[in-house]
Amino acid sequence: MSAAPESSPLFTPYRLKGLALPNRFVMPAMQRGMCAAGSPKPELAAYYRRRAEGGVKLIVGESAAIDHETATRQPTSAWITHATRDAWAHCVDEVGKAGGHMLIQLWHEGAVRKDDGLSISPSGYVQPGKANGRAATLDEIAELIEAYTRSALIAQDAGAAGVEVHAAHGYFLDQFLWAGINHRDDGYGGADIAQRARFPAEIVASIRAACGPDFVISLRFSQWKEVDYAARVAGTPDELAVFAGMMKQAGVDVLHASTRRFWEPEWDGDRRNLAGWTRALGGLPVITVGSVGLDTDVMTTFIEGRDAKPRVAEAVEDLEARIAAHEFDLVAVGRALIGDPDFVKKLEARDYGAIRLFTRADLGALEWDTDVIHEAHA
Numbered sequence: 001m002s003a004a005p006e007s008s009p010l011f012t013p014y015r016l017k018g019l020a021l022p023n024r025f026v027m028p029a030m031q032r033g034m035c036a037a038g039s040p041k042p043e044l045a046a047y048y049r050r051r052a053e054g055g056v057k058l059i060v061g062e063s064a065a066i067d068h069e070t071a072t073r074q075p076t077s078a079w080i081t082h083a084t085r086d087a088w089a090h091c092v093d094e095v096g097k098a099g100g101h102m103l104i105q106l107w108h109e110g111a112v113r114k115d116d117g118l119s120i121s122p123s124g125y126v127q128p129g130k131a132n133g134r135a136a137t138l139d140e141i142a143e144l145i146e147a148y149t150r151s152a153l154i155a156q157d158a159g160a161a162g163v164e165v166h167a168a169h170g171y172f173l174d175q176f177l178w179a180g181i182n183h184r185d186d187g188y189g190g191a192d193i194a195q196r197a198r199f200p201a202e203i204v205a206s207i208r209a210a211c212g213p214d215f216v217i218s219l220r221f222s223q224w225k226e227v228d229y230a231a232r233v234a235g236t237p238d239e240l241a242v243f244a245g246m247m248k249q250a251g252v253d254v255l256h257a258s259t260r261r262f263w264e265p266e267w268d269g270d271r272r273n274l275a276g277w278t279r280a281l282g283g284l285p286v287i288t289v290g291s292v293g294l295d296t297d298v299m300t301t302f303i304e305g306r307d308a309k310p311r312v313a314e315a316v317e318d319l320e321a322r323i324a325a326h327e328f329d330l331v332a333v334g335r336a337l338i339g340d341p342d343f344v345k346k347l348e349a350r351d352y353g354a355i356r357l358f359t360r361a362d363l364g365a366l367e368w369d370t371d372v373i374h375e376a377h378a
């Protein structure tokens with residue numbers, strides 16, 4: 001075992017706005033079922049702190065439902081409301097004691113919510129041809145911009161360094177981005193990516209205006225959806241450029257381009273992944289993610305329940321080359337950090353054999369209603 005050479009790009013410092021990070025690692029949002037009545041339990045705060053102690057200094061808290069009754073019906077999910085503010089402040093404090101910073105992820109399920117009268121989406125579809133719930137009204141869109149902003153202000157008051165707007169994986173804001181299910185003709189949908197991106201952009205602009213210039217705003221997006229891995233938000237680099245440009249203009253600081261496997265090229269004839277293209281076209285810092293340290297992707301874990309094998313040395317070499325080539329700035333590590341809180345420290349020491357491998361059993365029994373997603377794969 002030998003220490004990583006000082007020149008390892010993964011272990012060079014990075015400044016994200018006011019946040020001085022000692023390395024390039026981020027823990028992405030992951031629901032863990034450690035909340036009661038929407039509030040993170042002390043064990044969730046301890047879990048985050050333990051990861052910060054293990055070397056990852058930017059932690060995105062698990063998706064937190066925004067302050068609106070339509071946001072989620074999941075029983076064990078977090079919320080970010082006045083009632084849960086103190087519990088989030090405890091998480092931020094614990095992470096801070098280990099020298100880390102927290103972003104709180106702002107989330108709304110949209111049509112992934114099983115229809116109970118409160119399942120809303122752009123046009124009442126969860127995937128092409130599959131109706132669920134109803135279309136959000138223009139009044140609701142205005143109300144929801146306020147709800148996202150209110151929750152961002154609560155996150156700021158709880159001491160979070162910023163928020164991450166969740167517009168990925170087929171949830172509410174991603175449903176707006178996805179042409180396959182956003183058929184609105186009121187300026188918030190249709191064939192034009194600029195119209196589909198308008199709602200997320202208005203949310204970001206409102207958060208920026210309310211929370212001020214120093215508050216970090218990340219926006220997470222993806223091409224793939226939990227209900228459709230082949231779906232696309234941006235069919236071409238030109239569409240991606242329009243989307244990224246709008247997010248920058250609205251006040252986003254960092255784009256978190258979510259993929260299932262970070263090493264897969266986004267478009268033929270070029271090795272760059274979605275994050276790489278986004279950085280080149282959008283002019284903003286980017287976070288990459290997807291199967292770092294593991295040979296199977298997160299949906300294989302969820303849907304097939306198959307355990308991963310380690311894939312570490314190859315990933316490190318690839319990530320180092322891509323950071324050196326400025327394809328991306330930061331690297332999010334999900335399941336590998338659930339499996340081993342010291343994953344980053346062990347990478348730095350190049351002690352790969354000591355890494356404790358993530359298994360599905362680490363997730364425990366998630367009380368999470370995934371009927372809508374499972375039905376899509378049946």
Ligand SMILES: Cc1cc2nc3c(=O)[nH]c(=O)nc-3n(C[C@H](O)[C@H](O)[C@H](O)COP(=O)(O)O)c2cc1C
Pocket residue numbers: 028029030031032062063105166168220258260289290291292297298332333334335336363
């Ligand atoms: C248990 C679990 C819960 C997750 N919850 C969220 C979430 O709340 N918000 C989100 O954006 N992604 C969520 N994800 C996706 C992860 O943030 C990440 O993108 C994904 O696991 C891929 O990274 P990995 O391959 O390193 O695990 C979750 C993943 C797991 C394993």
